[in-house]
Amino acid sequence: MTETVDEFRDSLTGDVLLEGDGEYERARVSFNLLIDRRPAAIARCVDVDDVASALAFGQAQSLEIAVRGGGHNPAGHCAVDDGLVVDLSRMRDVRVDPEKQTAISQGGATWLDFDTATQAHGLVTPGGVVGSTGVTGLALGGGIGHLTAQYGLTCDNLLAAELVTPTGEIVRAGEDENPELLWGLRGGGGNFGVVVLAEFRLHRLERVVGGRLEYEGEAVAEGLRLFRELASDGPRELSIQAQLTTDASLAPQLVIVPCYTGAGDDPEVLRPLRTLPGLVNDSVRRHGFLDQQRIFDPGYGVDRNYWKGHFVGELPDALIADLIDHMSALGRPPGGILIESLHGAPKAVDPASAALGYRDAAFNVSAMASWTDPAHDKEGVDWARSTAAAVEPWSVSGGYANYMQADEPLDRVRAAFGPDSFALLQALKSRYDPDNVLRRNQNIPPTAGP
Numbered sequence: 001m002t003e004t005v006d007e008f009r010d011s012l013t014g015d016v017l018l019e020g021d022g023e024y025e026r027a028r029v030s031f032n033l034l035i036d037r038r039p040a041a042i043a044r045c046v047d048v049d050d051v052a053s054a055l056a057f058g059q060a061q062s063l064e065i066a067v068r069g070g071g072h073n074p075a076g077h078c079a080v081d082d083g084l085v086v087d088l089s090r091m092r093d094v095r096v097d098p099e100k101q102t103a104i105s106q107g108g109a110t111w112l113d114f115d116t117a118t119q120a121h122g123l124v125t126p127g128g129v130v131g132s133t134g135v136t137g138l139a140l141g142g143g144i145g146h147l148t149a150q151y152g153l154t155c156d157n158l159l160a161a162e163l164v165t166p167t168g169e170i171v172r173a174g175e176d177e178n179p180e181l182l183w184g185l186r187g188g189g190g191n192f193g194v195v196v197l198a199e200f201r202l203h204r205l206e207r208v209v210g211g212r213l214e215y216e217g218e219a220v221a222e223g224l225r226l227f228r229e230l231a232s233d234g235p236r237e238l239s240i241q242a243q244l245t246t247d248a249s250l251a252p253q254l255v256i257v258p259c260y261t262g263a264g265d266d267p268e269v270l271r272p273l274r275t276l277p278g279l280v281n282d283s284v285r286r287h288g289f290l291d292q293q294r295i296f297d298p299g300y301g302v303d304r305n306y307w308k309g310h311f312v313g314e315l316p317d318a319l320i321a322d323l324i325d326h327m328s329a330l331g332r333p334p335g336g337i338l339i340e341s342l343h344g345a346p347k348a349v350d351p352a353s354a355a356l357g358y359r360d361a362a363f364n365v366s367a368m369a370s371w372t373d374p375a376h377d378k379e380g381v382d383w384a385r386s387t388a389a390a391v392e393p394w395s396v397s398g399g400y401a402n403y404m405q406a407d408e409p410l411d412r413v414r415a416a417f418g419p420d421s422f423a424l425l426q427a428l429k430s431r432y433d434p435d436n437v438l439r440r441n442q443n444i445p446p447t448a449g450p
């Protein structure tokens with residue numbers, strides 16, 4: 001297809017990378033090194049016309065299409081063997097309107113791009129906790145982070161979007177235009193088109209009380225119980241996440257990461273956690289929101305990953321004990337179990353405003369196996385699966401689409417929305433992508449034709 005590719009290349013304002021091009025190797029890599037794919041071409045788009053051309057070219061050449069935002073999806077959906085990647089990594093502009101308290105970000109912007117732009121005006125939207133994650137990719141799956149309790153899921157703050165559909169249509173979704181599509185974008189992923197612009201509501205916030213609280217020994221279980229109580233009864237000014245990992249002796253370690261936006265530098269609500277015997281490190285302090293956003297920053301594309309989890313309605317003592325046992329069984333870094341609380345603002349949002357189906361859950365519990373040596377592939381996958389199996393009895397929904405691997409069955413994707421919302425999503429899919437061109441995602445297949 002060389003000649004055609006040359007024409008395609010000439011037609012783009014952006015560029016096209018092929019095997020052998022200098023930047024091809026870096027551009028094909030995703031966060032998850034377990035996924036190793038070699039696309040036929042990577043179209044690095046710079047505007048809406050480039051995106052439309054890429055979608056048209058891919059279909060004309062019968063190439064399977066993948067869309068790349070920040071490249072973080074653990075399923076590696078941003079890369080496809082022998083297919084075409086519609087790469088948005090050169091579309092990262094974020095425009096802030098401080099008067100209206102809104103920001104419009106291009107489809108490839110990352111959270112570091114977004115937070116830097118909005119914090120310049122003392123504003124935020126609740127986003128992901130790692131700067132290199134794509135804003136749009138994360139928002140389309142929901143979005144849980146340091147400000148979830150205060151301001152809701154990321155998608156609850158998604159006001160509007162502009163998409164290019166596989167048929168080349170440019171569609172706007174907002175409260176007053178195609179509201180059902182906006183509903184679908186709030187959780188339904190990249191199924192309906194390539195989002196070139198996403199508009200978010202912003203909130204005034206510059207400094208937070210946050211950091212890491214680390215526990216070892218007996219305090220791991222007790223810390224998790226305190227975390228559970230705080231997440232159940234805590235105020236909306238406190239978002240909180242917990243992560244089970246391993247300490248230097250390879251025994252389970254607990255890291256709790258609070259983000260408090262109320263008054264005072266030493267909030268009363270955090271005292272029980274900060275005075276618990278067995279606390280071995282306390283870096284909690286008042287700092288800028290951008291500092292809070294760096295707490296979890298890992299390296300990019302350095303590990304192989306396999307993640308699996310469930311939303312749960314409760315975190316009973318028996319489950320806490322099971323999770324600690326599973327952490328002991330892994331007995332090596334990296335890798336861990338992430339527990340994200342969904343208390344506060346997500347519960348105050350009208351459930352009918354978004355397609356996602358996990359709003360009622362108390363926690364998102366995810367086994368995140370990471371390793372570097374391919375010899376550990378089976379061990380990592382097995383550990384994540386067996387840990388998730390221990391969580392399953394408390395599951396109230398399918399898993400979190402944003403953390404799903406590509407091997408999740410359709411039933412798990414359906415369960416993540418519930419049957420009614422899934423049927424509506426399928427109808428939306430049939431309308432905007434009837435041929436399922438955008439299927440490299442947590443896929444919602446179109447309704448079968450007549």
Ligand SMILES: Cc1cc2nc3c(=O)[nH]c(=O)nc-3n(C[C@H](O)[C@H](O)[C@H](O)COP(=O)(O)OP(=O)(O)OC[C@H]3O[C@@H](n4cnc5c(N)ncnc54)[C@H](O)[C@@H]3O)c2cc1C
Nearest residue numbers: 069070071072073107128129134137138143144190195441
């Ligand atoms: C290190 C790390 C930290 C994370 N932290 C969080 C977190 O704090 N909170 C959270 O909720 N999730 C988090 N996630 C999960 C993350 O939200 C999802 O993996 C999300 O899909 C990543 O989006 P991306 O654009 O970076 O990824 P990509 O792999 O580039 O894209 C993922 C999917 O989204 C679609 N997509 C991306 N951009 C667009 C677009 N503009 N238009 C249409 N479709 C698009 C793609 O088709 C693809 O299927 C994290 C993941 C990693 C690896």
